[in-house]
Amino acid sequence: xxxxxxxxxxxxxxxxxxxxxxxxxxxxxxxxxxxxxxxxxxxxxxxxxxxxxxxxxxxxxxxxxxxxxxxxxxxxxxxxxxxxxxxxxxxxxxxxxxxxxxxxxxxxxxxxxxxxxxxxxxxxxxxxxxxxxxxxxxxxxxxxxxxxxxxxxxxxxxxxxxxxxxxxxxxxxxxxxxxxxxxxxxxxxxxxxxxxxxxxxxxxxxxxxxxxxxxxxxxxxxxxxxxxxxxxxxxxxxxxxxxxxxxxxxxxxxxxxxxxxxxxxxxxxxxxxxxxxxxxxxxxxxxxxxxxxxxxxxxxxxxxxxxxxxxxxxxxxxxxxxxxxxxxxxxxxxxxxxxxxxxxxxxxxxxxxxxxxxxxxxxxxxxxxxxxxxxxxxxxxxxxxxxxxxxxxxxxxxxxxxxxxxxxxxxxxxxxxxxxxxxxxxxxxxxxxx
Amino acid sequence: xxxxxxxxxxxxxxxxxxxxxxxxxxxxxxxxxxxxxxxxxxxxxxxxxxxxxxxxxxxxxxxxxxxxxxxxxxxxxxxxxxxxxxxxxxxxxxxxxxxxxxxxxxxxxxxxxxxxxxxxxxxxxxxxxxxxxxxxxxxxxxxxxxxxxxxxxxxxxxxxxxxxxxxxxxxxxxxxxxxxxxxxxxxxxxxxxxxxxxxxxxxxxxxxxxxxxxxxxxxxxxxxxxxxxxxxxxxxxxxxxxxxxxxxxxxxxxxxxxxxxxxxxxxxxxxxxxxxxxxxxxxxxxxxxxxxxxxxxxxxxxxxxxxxxxxxxxxxxxxxxxxxxxxxxxxxxxxxxxxxxxxxxxxxxxxxxxxxxxxxxxxxxxxxxxxxxxxxxxxxxxxxxxxxxxxxxxxxxxxxxxxxxxxxxxxxxxxxxxxxxxxxxxxxxxxxxx
Numbered sequence: 001x002x003x004x005x006x007x008x009x010x011x012x013x014x015x016x017x018x019x020x021x022x023x024x025x026x027x028x029x030x031x032x033x034x035x036x037x038x039x040x041x042x043x044x045x046x047x048x049x050x051x052x053x054x055x056x057x058x059x060x061x062x063x064x065x066x067x068x069x070x071x072x073x074x075x076x077x078x079x080x081x082x083x084x085x086x087x088x089x090x091x092x093x094x095x096x097x098x099x100x101x102x103x104x105x106x107x108x109x110x111x112x113x114x115x116x117x118x119x120x121x122x123x124x125x126x127x128x129x130x131x132x133x134x135x136x137x138x139x140x141x142x143x144x145x146x147x148x149x150x151x152x153x154x155x156x157x158x159x160x161x162x163x164x165x166x167x168x169x170x171x172x173x174x175x176x177x178x179x180x181x182x183x184x185x186x187x188x189x190x191x192x193x194x195x196x197x198x199x200x201x202x203x204x205x206x207x208x209x210x211x212x213x214x215x216x217x218x219x220x221x222x223x224x225x226x227x228x229x230x231x232x233x234x235x236x237x238x239x240x241x242x243x244x245x246x247x248x249x250x251x252x253x254x255x256x257x258x259x260x261x262x263x264x265x266x267x268x269x270x271x272x273x274x275x276x277x278x279x280x281x282x283x284x285x286x287x288x289x290x291x292x293x294x295x296x297x298x299x300x301x302x303x304x305x306x307x308x309x310x311x312x313x314x315x316x317x318x319x320x321x322x323x324x325x326x327x328x329x330x331x332x333x334x335x336x337x338x339x340x341x342x343x344x345x346x347x348x349x350x351x352x353x354x355x356x357x358x359x360x361x362x363x364x365x366x367x368x369x370x371x372x373x374x375x376x377x378x379x380x381x382x383x384x385x386x387x388x389x390x391x392x393x394x395x396x397x398x399x400x401x402x403x404x405x406x407x408x409x410x411x412x413x414x415x416x417x418x419x420x421x422x423x424x425x426x427x428x429x430x431x432x433x434x
Numbered sequence: 435x436x437x438x439x440x441x442x443x444x445x446x447x448x449x450x451x452x453x454x455x456x457x458x459x460x461x462x463x464x465x466x467x468x469x470x471x472x473x474x475x476x477x478x479x480x481x482x483x484x485x486x487x488x489x490x491x492x493x494x495x496x497x498x499x500x501x502x503x504x505x506x507x508x509x510x511x512x513x514x515x516x517x518x519x520x521x522x523x524x525x526x527x528x529x530x531x532x533x534x535x536x537x538x539x540x541x542x543x544x545x546x547x548x549x550x551x552x553x554x555x556x557x558x559x560x561x562x563x564x565x566x567x568x569x570x571x572x573x574x575x576x577x578x579x580x581x582x583x584x585x586x587x588x589x590x591x592x593x594x595x596x597x598x599x600x601x602x603x604x605x606x607x608x609x610x611x612x613x614x615x616x617x618x619x620x621x622x623x624x625x626x627x628x629x630x631x632x633x634x635x636x637x638x639x640x641x642x643x644x645x646x647x648x649x650x651x652x653x654x655x656x657x658x659x660x661x662x663x664x665x666x667x668x669x670x671x672x673x674x675x676x677x678x679x680x681x682x683x684x685x686x687x688x689x690x691x692x693x694x695x696x697x698x699x700x701x702x703x704x705x706x707x708x709x710x711x712x713x714x715x716x717x718x719x720x721x722x723x724x725x726x727x728x729x730x731x732x733x734x735x736x737x738x739x740x741x742x743x744x745x746x747x748x749x750x751x752x753x754x755x756x757x758x759x760x761x762x763x764x765x766x767x768x769x770x771x772x773x774x775x776x777x778x779x780x781x782x783x784x785x786x787x788x789x790x791x792x793x794x795x796x797x798x799x800x801x802x803x804x805x806x807x808x809x810x811x812x813x814x815x816x817x818x819x820x821x822x823x824x825x826x827x828x829x830x831x832x833x834x835x836x837x838x839x840x841x842x843x844x845x846x847x848x849x850x851x852x853x854x855x856x857x858x859x860x861x862x863x864x865x866x867x868x
Binding site: 008046047052089091098121 | 536691740810824
C-alpha cells in the first residue's frame, strides 16, 4: 500500500513543539493584557450559515475565497473573520450583555482561495471589539489602539517595537464631496488610495488622471499626502468636522500615552465595513510582515441582524501572520522554549513503577513539570540519554535501593552533580533551580 | 430587508461570557495538569486532505459524518478526531521528536451528520497520547489513565468524582479463538458486546443466539460478565497472556495510586483503531453524560503514513460533551465567573480622559482587571450603573478635582464605602481585596 502524505495541505500551519510553546506563550501574554483591559473572551462557532457569511448579491465574488459546503438543505461555510460571527452573537444577546461591551476572540479563520506561497488558508487572528448601543465615544477608538499597542509591547522581546498609522474615512468622503466627484469617481479613487502604497506614486497619478481627468482635483488629492489634511480647513462643514475629529483624536492618543501613532491618510482598510477612523499597526523591524493589526469603526455593526443600532470599534491582530510567519522563518530564538521538562524520572525495573509514580505525582503537585520513563526494562544508558534529549533540567533515578531507603538520587543535568536526597529536600532543591 | 438569524446553526455551541470563562478556566486547569505531566501541546490544522481523513474503500460510509469539500483539484475535509492528524504529524516528524513522545491537543473537531438534539457538530476534545517507536510498556497505559484522572480531579468542584472502566481487546480475541468462532461470528459478537449496555441483557442473549446458535458458547460469553475472566485461565496461551496482562495492569494501577479503576470487559471502544487495553472514564454524579473520556492502545498508530512502527496509547477527553453540556443545562454555579472586573474607572468629562487612562493602565500593570467608561458626557448616575451592572468590585471616579489633587476617589461596590486616596494607596487597597 502506498503511504499517505505526511505534510499538511499548503497554506496550513503546523509547528514543532518548541515553536508551538512560543506561539502559545505569546498568545497567552497578549490575551492576559486583553483580560486585564476587561475584554470578555468569546469562542464562537467556526461554521456559520452561508447567508450569515455573505449577502446573496456578492455571493460569487466571495465564494471563491470561502470554504462553503452543504449538509441536508443547509448551506454553510467556515468564517473568514471574527466580525461576522460577533455581530450575529451580539445582536442575539442584547439583553444578556452590558454595553459598552468589550469582546475578544482568539480563533482560527479560513480563506478558501487556492494555495499561494506565503498565504495562509487557516490562520489565527486575535480580535478585540468595543460595542455600544446608539452611541460610542471615539475615546474608545483610542482605547482600542492603546490596548493593541500594550498587547504587542508585551511580546516585544520577539517582535520588536510597533507603530500605528491613523486614517479617516470621513475625511475622504468630505474631500470627495467638496471636489464634487461622481459616485463612480469616489469609488475608483478610494480604491486607488487603498492601493497607493503598493502601486507607487507614478501609477497612482496615472490612475487619478484616468479617473478624474481634472488637473486641479488630481493635484488636490495628491497634496493630501505631501502637505497634509489641515489645508482643507474651512472648505466645507463636512471637511471641518472630519479634520477636527482627526486633530482631536491625535491629541487624545497623545494624552493617554500612545506615543507611536501618526496620521497617514493612505490608510483606508480596503472597501468593507468601516465608516469612521481606521488604523493599522506595523512592526518597525518587520516591514516584510505588512500589517500586524488593523481596524476601525463601524456605524452599524449588526444592521443585518438587529434593528438596534450597535456602534462598534474593533480590530484584528494578525496573530498567525506575525508569529507563525516568524517561527516558520526561524526569526525567533527558541532556546527558552526547548526545555519545558524540569525532571525526568528514570525507573529501573517494573517493580519500582509504583514508587516512581508516587514521586512523579508529588513533583507535579509541586508545579514541577515531570515525565517518567516507564519502559523499565531499558538500560540506564538509554534512559539517561532520553533525559538528555528532552533537555530536562534534572533527572531522578529510582531503583531498588532508592525504594528501600526512601531516598532519591537527583542529578542536575547541566552540571552533572548528583545527590541522594529525601523527597522533600529534592523538591526544595529543584524548585530553587527552575 | 429581512433580518438574518442570530442563533448559531443547531449542534454548534455558543456560550455567554460567564459560561465561557468557566469553560476556559476548566480547560486551563486540565491543560496545566497535562503540561506538568510533560505533554507537548500541539495545534494541528482542522482541515486535512480527504485521503488522510478516510480510506477510499469506506469513503461513502464516513462521508455522511464528515464535512468534505473541494478547492481546485483537492478534496479535503474537517477532522472528526485528533488521532488522524496526530499520526500524520508524528510520522512526518520522526527525527524532530524524542520518543516516547507525549502530545496533547485541545481543539475543535467536527461531525458532519445532520443536526440532532443533544449532538454537537463542532466540539472540543482534549487528547493525550504517548507514542513509542517499536516498543511501549503498558506502564504508559497506566500513566495515561492516571493523568486523565488527575486532570478530571482538578475540576472535580464542577463535575464531581470519576471512575475508570478497563477493557481488553486481546481477551476477546483470545476467547473467540478458543471458542473456534468464524471471522463473521467474531465481528458480530464484538458488535453485540460493544452495544450490550445499550441493548440490555435479553436482547444481548438473543443476539448471541442468532449469531452463534450454540448454547455452550453463548453461555461462556455471557459468563464473562457474571463470573469474570479468571475462569478462562489455562484454556489457551493467548487467553493466559490476555488475562495476565489484565491482572498485572490492575496491580500497576493500584500501585501508582489509581484507586477508582475496575475491570469491565463490556468496554470495547467500538470497532476502530484499538488493539490492546481500552478504557472509559465516567462521571459518577453525571451518568447522563455517558463517557467522559475514552481511549486505548494502538499497535501501529501511523501505519498509513510511515513504515516505522509507532505504538501509541491515547485518549480523548470529551471536553464539550462534559462542560458545554453542563453549562448549557445550568448545572454549574457561575457566581465566581460573573465578576471578572476588579475596577471600573468612571470619567467625568473628556478633558480627564488622559489622566483616567494613565490610572487605568497603572492598575492593569498591577494585574488589576480594569475597564474605563469613556462616554464621558454620560451622567454620573449612568456611569455608576454601568459599574454595578458589570459587577466590578471597585469603582474609581475621575473628575476635575481628582485630576487637580492627584488623588482618586475609590468606591467599594459591595460595601458602598468610598475613600479619597493616592494611586499607590488605592492599588494596595484593591490588591488586598481581590
